[in-house]
Amino acid sequence: MIRKSATSKSSFCHQSSSLGSHCASLRALKQMQACMIINGFNSSRRSALRELIFAAAIVVQSAIHYAHQVFAQIAEPDLFMWNTLLRGSAQSNKPQLAISLYAQMEKLQVQPDHFTFPFVLKACTRLSWTGMGCALHGKVTKHGFEWNKFARNTLIYFHSNCGEIRVARALFDCSAKRDVVAWSALTAGYARKGELHMARCLFDEMPVKDLVSWNVMITGYVKQGEMECARELFDAVPKRDVVTWNVMISGYVESGEHKKALEMYEEMKSSGENPDEVTLLSLLSACTNLGALDVGKKIHSSILEMGDGVLSVFLGNSLIDMYAKCGNMDKALDVFQCMRDRDVSSWNSIIVGLAFTGYIDKSISLFEEMRKTKFEPNEITFIGVLIACSRSGRIDEGRAYFNLMKDVHHLQPNVKHYGCMVDLLGRMGLLNEAFEFINTMDIEPNAIIWRTLLGACKIHGNVELGKQANAQLLRLRKDESGDYVLLSNIYASGGEWSGVEDVRNLMDSRGVKKERGFSLVEKKNDGAHFSVP
Template sequence: MIRKKLTDKSSNLHQQSPLWRNCSNIKTLKQIHASMVINGFNSNPSALRELIYASAISIPSAINYAHQLFDQITQPDLFTWNTMIRGSAQSPTPVKAVALYNQMEKCQIRPDKCTFPFVLKACTKLSWVKTGCAIHGKVVKFGFEWNSFGRNALIYFHANCGDIRVASELFDGMVAKNDVVAWSALTAGYARRGELVVARKLFDEMPVRDLVSWNVMITGYAKRGEMESARELFDEVPKRDVVTWNVMIAGYVLSGEHEWAMEMFEEMRRVGERPDEVTMLSLLSACADSGALEFGEKIHCSLLEMHSGGLTVLLGNVLIDMYAKCGSIQKALEVFRGMREKDLSSWNSVIGGLAFHGHSEEAICLFEELTRLKIRPNEITFVGVLVACSHAGEVKLGHRYFNLLRDEYNIEPNIKHCGCMVDMLGRAGKLTEAFEFIDTMQIQPNAIVWRTLLGACRVHGNIELGRRANEQLLKMRNAQSGDYVLLSNIYASQGAWDGVETVRKSMDDSGVRKEVGCSLIEADNKALMHFLLDSKFESNSRESHG
């Protein structure tokens, strides 16, 4: 059936289009390709154009296959070049769109008004200002600067990553001032640069506002954390789409207003708007940050309904992270084990989650499983497994993994890896070895490393090394009230009350004050503030005076 349709000599694209509308996946695409090869791949220009259009535009995941097909065409026409440039500009690798244009120039194919907007879109996505400016010169050279497609593409490019003044001049030079695309592009440019006053002025002056314009302004306010202004516009939007809702939810998440984000989701569902993957990612992030496990479980159930064929890798990873941060490590493991496809982030999330929640043996076992499967770990993986070794007291194994990091995987240890080693040695009571390790570090130890060691000295009651760690913090001008408290407690644990008094005096002389601690206790749906003092420090000080 496919062969019969392809052997028709008709060059009318519209007549053949039903065949290509049915081409919705790569398998069908390959069947059509095979039929064309049998009948002479380059013999039907019309079929070639539709094959390229289907692979480059209609099927988002087929752009690499489109490039393979394109390389087999002996004399691609301008429509085919433009289609490939357009598909590449919209793909995850927009650099290929620029490369195709350069190739097109070498083949002396003259561009038309449809060519440059796609190339400029690729330059915008890549933030290639110099290349985009060079393309601007080509647009002028070929006389497309005042064509609506060319002009709007130039405004969009300069507004987003080029010169906003050039975008404004192009806009001011427009003959017709009712082009909503140009208005939206310029407004978006000012909003993305944080110039919301100018953006709002343009928005208010728009003769016609489309949904893109509304979403642009709401996004601008949300990114700046001005959620009241964003909500005012949201309430005024004549008709919303999923992007409008997602912008508001993401804005509330970024502002730390997680309850509002969740309430917005519930409202979204009530009005019948179907959430997408972006919605769920924002909400899971909110649940992870706020510890809203119950709501996170609801989101998980909704995701299973939306993705009956299985979750994407990205969603699976965020679910693992959410469950781990909410303390439900078994749920995180269930999600991990149930994923059909995993990437390194999946392994990192579950190993890190297990390690930080004290499930050290499981974290180490998963790391060993990872290496058995020949999956190459990265620096994040090693942070997780070193934390696991630290919590499990596996000093020998921790040293082995630290050496593995450098010797087998050629990863230069960073401050986090070194901090894990200091923590591991400190927990194990190997304080002298921890100091020696710091002395041999290739990178400068930061306050966190010294503070970790100071805490270990407090646990093991080592006054001398605790004083040395505190001195390093003082040299860095990074000492905090908690550091003085730790040192004071080390002295107190050994009955050295003169030392406690010395620390208190040093603290007073430095102008450092002990901050009052507080905790939140929820009772009858009300958050009650409970203020705390460091009891040990206070009792030590009273006893030293008494």
């Protein structure tokens, strides 16, 4: 336990006074703690402990658990230390630590101040712990802090996000109308709850609009899919930041307007604003959906320039997905091999991508390599390897992997895994086994599974099983013209013309129309296209 000491050294005092700016790693923090234990300090140097807690809880983001360990060794932590650790815990990836710390604080009857409750309320907001937050609101009132600006704004933010918007509005109406933070918090609350009319009324009434309020309002429109209104506000923003650009770019991607997302990125570059990881992830998604391989390569180059050649896991995974879906598996493999850090999604993206693009041996070999790592294959991994087996006709390996998933990795097959197995059996002409496999499924087969079997019956000319599969398919859906056409073709391939006529009559009686075939020609210079019957 760290206690007060009768002695201290000037060199230590000088060193500890700059902890907040110099301790940038967990190792540096531990070195400073060791120095403190060896040299000791007296009550006038108590600031050294405050600096250590501040650096561990706030400066070094990954050191919050270490900060709690150090705090537990302090014999008599003061209120600054309590509040600092509450603040760091609330903004960490474990905000529940702030709640448990506050409970400890109450148990020890440590008297809070007007800073204490906002930090705990922030944790409640992040966790959506409405009950706990409302109880804290009562304690804020009990201690007389409700009219403190910092505490009141945090209460407005809490109630706007996960409490009662009416309570937030009452707090705002009482005394917060001159505070831009309160205006932004309440506006954000209305926007998040989908009450855009109320949010816009507040926004228009704001005496001063800060950038946060502009971004909140634009985000509200984007989340409601109202991109024209969002663009109108975007164009009116006096000064934008990277968040403003990201909201619009991601909004265009989410609404399927991928070309506009890429165009906005060009505007962003022209304005001199630098993209961040969020920007690049959205842009890669746009490239993936457009199949814009050349643009994706340029973004890849920009990523490497920004990060000194080191890829984050998220960007690496997005690049693999983009290259795979654009059909360039060599580049996808290059990205995978160059990633310093990987997660399960990294392995899944490359295994599935290789399977879909016909690199069967590489897909399966990477799956086997993955099994030797610390990463446990999941449902998506097995979809990839089963697709690889299906497309290459590896029936024995497919059966083995399906059983491996259930018996060794204890994963419950879903409809996609069953569909892969039906496709594999059907491709190999094992139609009876495929039919029996469907009948023994632990879940209800969907239309896609029956359609897969029906397609296999057409390829292998099995009219009888084709009729049974079609009967099950029509039980699930009756308006897909392709299902009827497929059965008609099965009859035709077997010379059963009466069956063909029966299918046509069934289509007529149910009002099902066969879609007219057409070709699509795209004119590159202006994007126009023409359909040719």
